[in-house]
Amino acid sequence: MTLISTNETINSISQDSLTAMLNDYFVIAQDALTSMGFVVQLSIVASIYLFSYLIASRLRKKISPIKESADSSTHSLQSVVNRFLDVVFPMLAISFLTLATLLGERYDIETWLINTVLIIAVLAFLNTVVGAVVEGENLIAFMRWVMLPLVFLHLVGILPHIISVLETVAINIGNVEVSFYGIGRVLVFGIILFWLGRAFRMVGRNLIRNHKNLDVTTKEVFTKVFEVALFCVGFLVLLNIMGINLTALAVFGGALGVGLGLGLQTIASNFISGIIILLDHSLTIGDFVELEDGSKGFVREFRMRYTVLETYDGKDILVPNEKFINSLLTNWTHKDPKQRYRIDFSVAYKTDIRAMCDIIRAAVAEHPQVISGDDIPFEERPDCEIDSFGDSGVNMFVEFWMYGVDDGKNRVGGDLLLIVFETLRKHNIEIPFPQREVRVLNDKELSALKAHEDRKDD
Template sequence: MDSEFFAKQFESVWLLIQSMLSQQATYLQLLVIITSYAAAYWIYSKTVKKRVDKHTKVASDHPINIMLFRLSNIVYPLVAIILLQIFTAIGITADLQVWLMNTALNIAILLFAYSIIKEFVSSPFMSALFKLVGLPVLLLHLLGFLPAFIKTLEAVSINLGNIQVSLYGLTRVLFFGAILFWLGRASSNVGKVIIRNQQTLDISTREVFTKLFEVGLFCVIALLLLNIMGVNLTALAVFGGALGVGLGLGLQSIASNFISGIIILLDKSLTIGDFVELENGKSGFVREFKMRHAILETYDGKDILVPNETFISSLLTNWTHKDPKQRYRVDFSVAYATDVRAMVAIIKEAVAQHPQVISGPEIPFEERPDCEIDSFGDNGINMFVEFWMQGIDDGKNRVGGDLLLIILETLKAHDIAIPFPQREVRVLNEGFVSKI
């Protein structure tokens, strides 16, 4: 019985296929489909992609060029959709069969959606979500089965007190919530890069706009998500005052850090790239301002997360606030028998040869390398060298260690002795010692 049923079904399908293949309209539609896809590929490869590749070679790492490159990769299915849509409309107007072109159009739309996911969704989770959920939903919509599918999901529901939760509502909130937060994070990252690349604005202003953009974007996303959940925003406004008081008390520290960050950026007491030393002795370069904290990068590669309020309420030293030029000193000793005046001139000349030490006749006298006596020690004369340099004497700008090596080599080259601890023992009663 079952074999006969399937045989009849197969026979009817085969007869339908034979009937379609015998019609001239079927081959005409195939010709239109092949022509549309070929024309779309030609437009993509010969015009759009070639021009975009030529343009992006100049600055391939720029965010706008990266965006143009990704957009160019979705041109092929997009042009195919446009051409097939035009030919389908012409076929309907001429009262021709367009079922095959509609099928090809649906395939082109799915390819277009897949290309967007491939080019613009870098998150593995979101990519899988779009491919496994978004594309099937799109296919159901194109085939006209989506309303019936939604009704089926709405029929599956549970009651939680006075609230009825349907499978469709839960799925919609989870799906669109994930999309909104992913879009928010992606838009935030792109927006921050674009704002920070505006060289016409100073660093502090860029950081202020970046922070405000990030906060505003996530506020909009939160409102959209509440709307998707079916929350009445007008009714929500009634509770805004009480909610604000509660948040103000519960999130006082977070609000304080956020406002402190805005104040720091507006008064320009700290900017990106400054080298600061905190009251507790921690120090590092300011690399980024977040909503709640700033990131200090130390020379050994560690990141220190400092609450923004710390910069307002405690003492800190900004080494590079007004001028990145800094003065340092290195100490050494020479023997008492040294001709100090001649040695000082030799050391000054040697130190001035270092490429990172500020020196030269055009430099003010007080900023040139200097060598002076610090004190008279037990074993020798304690000397020091003062010098100015651009930046901080650490990391890649480690100049102090280089100068100590230069001083050591210079002293050895001129036979200048470096003292070391010595003790002289005198025997006052030699007879007593000999008896022992």
């Protein structure tokens, strides 16, 4: 009985204490919500949001959103401007709330409501930005469940205390001290730098490649330089975050130079060869090239180490850049997309060659991809000529000019062979085939032939 009564007494005291505490909090909240300071802060917050909305609306009227086109040549600056117009209102509100907080601290004015609204506005804005800009479910989850809580802890002033606790938990590896805070900082900022580097790389590459005042090779050079500079900046920032003294890079640079001269000379040679190719305009995107070893295809992309050639059968050939410098290269379409080709055929000796040539020229000129017409120079019009005199007939050929390469979608040679065949058959022109004459000799003729051969031997 005594134990039960004691527990009831303790429970009664706990409930009374909890009730009293809740009543105290309720009274404090009621006093805060009914105070003149709350009304003033609420008015300031409402005025800030109204003023920010008016400025954002005015700015949106001045800078109208750019309609994005489905065309691949659409400038990437369009999406940047449109996204800026979408976030200008919350950015203005956050800026004015921050300014109000600083002024309140300076003149000793209550700003607890403004601080609360500022924290909520910052977290909501960052969450919206993460959903609109970041790609990839894993990266979005990392930003929302790691970065946003860290931002919240920083805004409420708890993060410095957590950092000081994490710094005390460390592991000594020789002369190096590794703390939990250092590991977490490298992981968090490393992921952020990786994402920022990829995002800036994509935006910068699109901006450069879609610039109308630059040619293709210059765009590729600027793209390469931008990617290398971005990588170097990210690498240096990550080293600084890791706490590595950047003055030590002088020694590292000397070691790297020795490494390039010994083990990495092929990679360095390919990189420098790629820069030379882009600067001397010997290759451009879309050129059809043929290498000394017989590899051929269209130039589709320049990379730091190699160039991508796309063949007609859908294969990608990765050719080291130095191969374009050190070996023989045939560029079919660099200066002039027009190419000359020929097809061969034969006709019988009894054919009227002059009339037949006129007929073949006219038939070949009707092909839509063959360059022909009175306005075309004479040397570029279809021409039919004698190549040689064969055993069974006259060997002829047709020369013609066309745009592009005679392969893939432009299989003109096969079409013209069929046209020539049908034209010859239509005009009853004989296409010769190898013939052999066989004579059967009797006994007298064999004896005479043998005697003749014997006399020749004597």
